[in-house]
Amino acid sequence: MINIPKTDKKRIIIAGCGFAGLTLAKKLKNSGLQVVILDKHNYHQFPPLFYQVASAGLEASSILFPIRKIFQNYKEYYIRKCEIKSVDSAKNQLITSAGTVDYDYLVLALGATNSYFGSKEMEDNSKGMKTIAEVIDLRNTILMNLENALISPDQDEKERNLNIVIIGGGPSGVEIAGALAEMNNYVIPKDYPELKERKANIYLLEGAPRVLHMMSEKSSVKAKKFLEKLGVKVLTNTLATGCDDKCVLTNDGNKICTSLIIWTAGIKGIRVDGLSSEVYNKNSRIIVDKYCKVKGYDNIFALGDITFLTEEKFPSGYPQVAQVAIQQAKLLAGNLIREQKNKIPLEFRYKDLGIMATVGRNLAVVELPYISFQGIFGWFVWMFIHLMSIVGVRNKLIIFINWAWKYFTYDQSLRLILRPKGYS
Numbered sequence: 093m094i095n096i097p098k099t100d101k102k103r104i105i106i107a108g109c110g111f112a113g114l115t116l117a118k119k120l121k122n123s124g125l126q127v128v129i130l131d132k133h134n135y136h137q138f139p140p141l142f143y144q145v146a147s148a149g150l151e152a153s154s155i156l157f158p159i160r161k162i163f164q165n166y167k168e169y170y171i172r173k174c175e176i177k178s179v180d181s182a183k184n185q186l187i188t189s190a191g192t193v194d195y196d197y198l199v200l201a202l203g204a205t206n207s208y209f210g211s212k213e214m215e216d217n218s219k220g221m222k223t224i225a226e227v228i229d230l231r232n233t234i235l236m237n238l239e240n241a242l243i244s245p246d247q248d249e250k251e252r253n254l255n256i257v258i259i260g261g262g263p264s265g266v267e268i269a270g271a272l273a274e275m276n277n278y279v280i281p282k283d284y285p286e287l288k289e290r291k292a293n294i295y296l297l298e299g300a301p302r303v304l305h306m307m308s309e310k311s312s313v314k315a316k317k318f319l320e321k322l323g324v325k326v327l328t329n330t331l332a333t334g335c336d337d338k339c340v341l342t343n344d345g346n347k348i349c350t351s352l353i354i355w356t357a358g359i360k361g362i363r364v365d366g367l368s369s370e371v372y373n374k375n376s377r378i379i380v381d382k383y384c385k386v387k388g389y390d391n392i393f394a395l396g397d398i399t400f401l402t403e404e405k406f407p408s409g410y411p412q413v414a415q416v417a418i419q420q421a422k423l424l425a426g427n428l429i430r431e432q433k434n435k436i437p438l439e440f441r442y443k444d445l446g447i448m449a450t451v452g453r454n455l456a457v458v459e460l461p462y463i464s465f466q467g468i469f470g471w472f473v474w475m476f477i478h479l480m481s482i483v484g485v486r487n488k489l490i491i492f493i494n495w496a497w498k499y500f501t502y503d504q505s506l507r508l509i510l511r512p513k514g515y516s
């Protein structure tokens with residue numbers, strides 16, 4: 093049993109301290125509930141800037157924030173670093189890597205992970221961008237491949253080390269493609285003068301007819317134009333049909349040789365054992381009702397990327413983005429407080445605040461509820477919104493200084509290959 097004092101207050105367990113879990117926990121301050129926060133990491137992370145860490149534009153520490161520091165002044169809050177394993181709903185117990193813990197309310201906010209649509213070869217041979225560990229591994233691989241391209245006596249291997257294939261033309265794929273293309277244009281000629289003539293080839297594969305297919309046609313066309321201007325080879329209507337550690341095969345019969353495949357094409361909810369199989373949809377997302385309550389359970393809720401909920405405007409479920417997680421968390425906090433006061437709960441309605449993606453310096457596409465714009469203004473809006481959303485004044489400052497430095501110097505000095513003990 094995890095050691096947490098038993099009091100006369102009802103206990104809520106928040107499993108996962110990402111956008112949803114963090115918002116819920118903050119909103120429950122002074123709610124009269126005992127709040128227990130469980131996460132497998134001791135930090136909250138900011139995935140929208142993962143691609144900048146992967147492309148050595150930011151240090152990982154500037155987009156992470158220690159969970160304990162956030163809740164230093166919150167009374168009756170208990171934080172435990174452990175991994176959620178399963179739920180025993182009959183006993184109202186959660187089973188974790190650190191032991192079991194009783195709950196009155198359980199909130200699952202564990203987020204999502206990579207989905208490879210059943211392709212084991214893609215899972216084994218590609219790099220994902222869903223956790224900071226994956227992102228640091230990706231950054232090390234990008235830098236190691238450049239080093240290997242210089243060392244290798246074999247021309248084919250040299251070419252492979254310089255080719256990068258990104259699978260998935262959604263916002264994450266577009267953003268990492270743009271960032272790597274900028275690295276290719278501004279950094280490689282200076283750091284690797286011997287590779288000046290033969291820089292990396294960056295391929296972006298998208299199965300749909302256009303990149304950013306969740307945005308308007310105009311934004312998609314602009315984003316593609318921006319990417320091509322930077323030198324990215326954008327291949328739409330192109331599916332990766334297979335791969336190994338040396339190449340990717342596509343549906344039009346082509347083969348691209350590469351030492352680095354970046355996977356941004358699929359996402360699925362993180363499953364928790366012990367829940368009925370009926371709560372999951374085909375992408376392992378947990379089906380919740382308008383109160384974020386898990387189908388068939390009275391005191392188990394789910395929030396954010398892990399959930400599946402539809403409304404007329406979103407027949408295939410809400411997008412797995414930060415705003416959905418934050419708004420669901422605010423609604424649930426309000427409803428739990430209403431319940432203490434015997435008030436009826438409110439239903440969730442998603443307020444779509446827009447969508448945006450950045451391709452590179454002065455190049456972004458932004459769609460807000462009543463206005464859309466692209467280019468330099470979009471880029472500044474993108475930077476402002478992301479900077480404001482980061483947790484911690486220190487992080488905001490460091491990121492701002494990094495961006496300003498990069499803007500004026502076209503360079504960043506963060507290209508370090510740092511690996512844990514055991515790697516050379």
Ligand SMILES: Cc1cc2nc3c(=O)[nH]c(=O)nc-3n(C[C@H](O)[C@H](O)[C@H](O)COP(=O)(O)OP(=O)(O)OC[C@H]3O[C@@H](n4cnc5c(N)ncnc54)[C@H](O)[C@@H]3O)c2cc1C
Pocket residue numbers: 107108109110111112113130131132133135136137138139140141142143174175176177201202203204221222223263264362395396397398412413414415417
């Ligand atoms: C590369 C990338 C770029 C993105 N860009 C954007 C963007 O520009 N704009 C946008 O709105 N959204 C973006 N998103 C999506 C956004 O990050 C998610 O929608 C949001 O993080 C969902 O919040 P969440 O709280 O549901 O999950 P998360 O924020 O993922 O939090 C889940 C938490 O659960 C913890 N956890 C997971 N499994 C376990 C376990 N078994 N035991 C214990 N703890 C566990 C994790 O450590 C984490 O702290 C991006 C996502 C990625 C991956």
